[in-house]
Amino acid sequence: MDPDMRLDTKVVHGPRHEHDPHTGSHRIPIYQTSSFVFKSADHGARIFRGEEEGYVYTRLGNPTIDYLEDKVAFLEGAEAGAATASGMAAVSAVVFTLCNAGDKVIVSDPVYGGTFAFFELAKKKFNIEPVYLPAIKFPELLEDHIDDRTKLIYIETPANPTLDIVDIEKTAEIARKHGIPVAVDNTFATPITQRPIELGADIVLHSMTKYLSGHGDTIGGIVVGKKDFIHTLKHDVVSHIGSNYCPFNAYFILRGIKTLAVRVRKHSENAMKVAQFLHDHPMVEKVLYPGLSDHPLHEVAKKQMNGMYSGVLSFIVKGGKEAGKKLIETVKIPALAVSLGDTDSYIEHPASMTHSSYSDEELEKAGIHQGLIRLSVGLEDPDDLIEDLDRALNSLKI
Numbered sequence: 001m002d003p004d005m006r007l008d009t010k011v012v013h014g015p016r017h018e019h020d021p022h023t024g025s026h027r028i029p030i031y032q033t034s035s036f037v038f039k040s041a042d043h044g045a046r047i048f049r050g051e052e053e054g055y056v057y058t059r060l061g062n063p064t065i066d067y068l069e070d071k072v073a074f075l076e077g078a079e080a081g082a083a084t085a086s087g088m089a090a091v092s093a094v095v096f097t098l099c100n101a102g103d104k105v106i107v108s109d110p111v112y113g114g115t116f117a118f119f120e121l122a123k124k125k126f127n128i129e130p131v132y133l134p135a136i137k138f139p140e141l142l143e144d145h146i147d148d149r150t151k152l153i154y155i156e157t158p159a160n161p162t163l164d165i166v167d168i169e170k171t172a173e174i175a176r177k178h179g180i181p182v183a184v185d186n187t188f189a190t191p192i193t194q195r196p197i198e199l200g201a202d203i204v205l206h207s208m209t210k211y212l213s214g215h216g217d218t219i220g221g222i223v224v225g226k227k228d229f230i231h232t233l234k235h236d237v238v239s240h241i242g243s244n245y246c247p248f249n250a251y252f253i254l255r256g257i258k259t260l261a262v263r264v265r266k267h268s269e270n271a272m273k274v275a276q277f278l279h280d281h282p283m284v285e286k287v288l289y290p291g292l293s294d295h296p297l298h299e300v301a302k303k304q305m306n307g308m309y310s311g312v313l314s315f316i317v318k319g320g321k322e323a324g325k326k327l328i329e330t331v332k333i334p335a336l337a338v339s340l341g342d343t344d345s346y347i348e349h350p351a352s353m354t355h356s357s358y359s360d361e362e363l364e365k366a367g368i369h370q371g372l373i374r375l376s377v378g379l380e381d382p383d384d385l386i387e388d389l390d391r392a393l394n395s396l397k398i
């Protein structure tokens with residue numbers, strides 16, 4: 001495919017037309033099989049020795065999954081990709097590929113609650129030590145915390161659930177001086193909004209469950225990066241742990257990606273409109289959204305996010321936690337559910353739901369207010385969402 005084609009064309013057609021080479025099927029088929037038949041005993045042995053390309057067993061590789069991996073790698077500007085059973089399987093695969101017992105990972109704070117819980121598990125079980133640095137001061141603090149044991153710098157930007165921003169370019173510049181790889185969780189932004197590899201990062205990962213799927217019907221994860229790194233991650237970690245992806249779900253994600261560019265643009269537009277409405281509402285204490293000019297890192301977001309700021313925002317209502325809980329039960333359009341990046345809006349309370357793995361002290365340190373409400377803005381008409389939120393917010397006054 002012509003590398004000069006525009007992003008929307010790449011999303012639909014890249015990196016190659018999807019035709020199945022064996023049947024001409026316009027859509028890549030779901031190769032729903034566990035094993036692949038060898039032409040002979042020697043043929044099987046050559047594939048196992050790596051002397052010849054070919055499929056063996058779906059845990060080790062599958063054409064439907066391969067196509068998805070190539071597609072996301074292409075959109076992120078990476079050499080290769082490895083799809084995994086979930087976003088958490090992608091996070092753990094990156095850490096287990098790069099870190100051994102006794103190593104350290106510097107992690108931006110906050111991160112998704114499941115990611116935090118994984119780092120705590122890795123510390124307890126495998127002596128891999130996470131060092132959390134506040135997202136908004138991350139590059140400034142980084143240098144002082146790097147030492148010989150640091151094997152990975154792990155950032156999530158925008159961060160779940162505070163929408164804090166980490167300056168990817170500055171982080172990568174410092175990391176490069178020390179020869180330490182930078183991994184970016186790009187779930188909230190997607191390659192439509194932010195391409196960390198172009199900004200100097202080495203590894204990008206996603207919970208594909210969110211915007212890449214886009215329809216709230218599948219779980220999945222992916223890691224993209226350099227060919228050698230992905231080869232090691234796939235063959236020395238994912239295939240041994242068994243956190244590989246499955247062809248059926250890969251098909252759903254491929255289907256979702258076809259509309260990624262239009263969806264992400266509309267999600268961001270809608271979120272901006274809702275954020276501005278909440279910002280001016282008398283019952284709202286604070287709105288956390290990097291698209292607003294009073295966000296502390298709005299200028300960094302502007303520089304690295306391609307003029308879009310994600311479809312997720314968070315806010316604190318007057319009356320704190322109890323008022324927030326009442327609000328999420330009162331709104332009619334958003335589902336009271338975790339997850340995000342779906343056509344439908346979702347609303348939740350991070351301190352008691354997605355980030356309940358943080359203790360009260362850890363929540364405070366990470367800047368996750370007890371009353372914070374996270375809203376994933378869907379593809380509904382934003383004016384209907386605004387009217388719904390307005391009604392629910394005004395009901396809190398009584």
Ligand SMILES: Cc1ncc(COP(=O)(O)O)c(C=O)c1O
Pocket residue numbers: 086087088089112114115156160185187188206207208209219220221339
């Ligand atoms: C930013 C981020 N990273 C990773 C994950 C984990 O993804 P999954 O739920 O697909 O395992 C999530 C889930 O919400 C997330 O929001």
